[in-house]
Amino acid sequence: MKLQVIVMPKKTVLDPQGVAVRNAIRELGLDGIGSVRVGKMVEIETDSLPDRSQLEQICQDLLSNPVVEDYEICLPGSGEMTHT
């Protein structure tokens, strides 16, 4: 199975990449564009569902930096598993 971890800059953190992408989208003529934020998605292939607390720990320690980022773990088909 595949797990997905979505890591996004916290709402309180200025995201200059998002601003640049928003400006580019506006330049391309798309109307009504508000804010754009850029994060990353980590796809993890695994034989079985990993221990949840261990996975959470890895998300907090490695995959995201809790000072500036939030993460979300998504299971295949079932949508969101957890949210910080």
Add this chain to the structure above:
Amino acid sequence: MKIGVVQFPGSNCDQDCLRALTDGLEFEADYLWHKETSVVAYDGIILPGGFSYGDYLRCGAIARFSPIMRAVVAAARDGMPILGICNGFQILCEVGLLPGALIRNQSLLFVCQPVWIRVETSEAPCTRMLKRGHKLRLPVAHGEGAYIADEKTLSGLETNDQVVFRYVDSNGDPTPAGNPNGSLCNIAGICNRQRNVVGMMPHPDRAWEARLGSEDGLLLLRSMFRSALVATA
């Protein structure tokens, strides 16, 4: 007294640091491969600049799990002077020895230029031999150098006199014009509460002799590790 310069895969200022220490200051210094598990033979540590692990995931995010870092964290708790420069600063934040984080420069540009920084406290190992307000000319070279922390952390840094350097303009004022990366409060370098761990984005290791454009880096490095000499004497 011996200083260890840690080499991670992707470090690229390790040689600059070693040369600054050995040729610039005539200190004894050695490389320390990141797979090492002990730093007991050393009296001080530098985490140099570069792109450890290719900056994958986030700058410093993977390097913080290198075997050497467990020993560095333990040594930091015991009071060993530890200096993180550029990528080294990012690693110190990732591993939690310093608060806050370094994110993408506000301009999105990689900045590679000399900057002015001002000494904000002489109560840090690298500034003990300098006076508050002393202006230094050092180069920066980074894409992710914008210092950020939540309000509580920021006010804690100010209250506890942990802001070691601020970016300033040529008049010595911490203005937006003097800030190369969008760091909050123009913060260029900080120390921990214990005051033995220092992280800074500018490179003292690239400013240790006149032909490099500045010798100001020597002042910092001498001060940083001279105090270790005194402490271990």
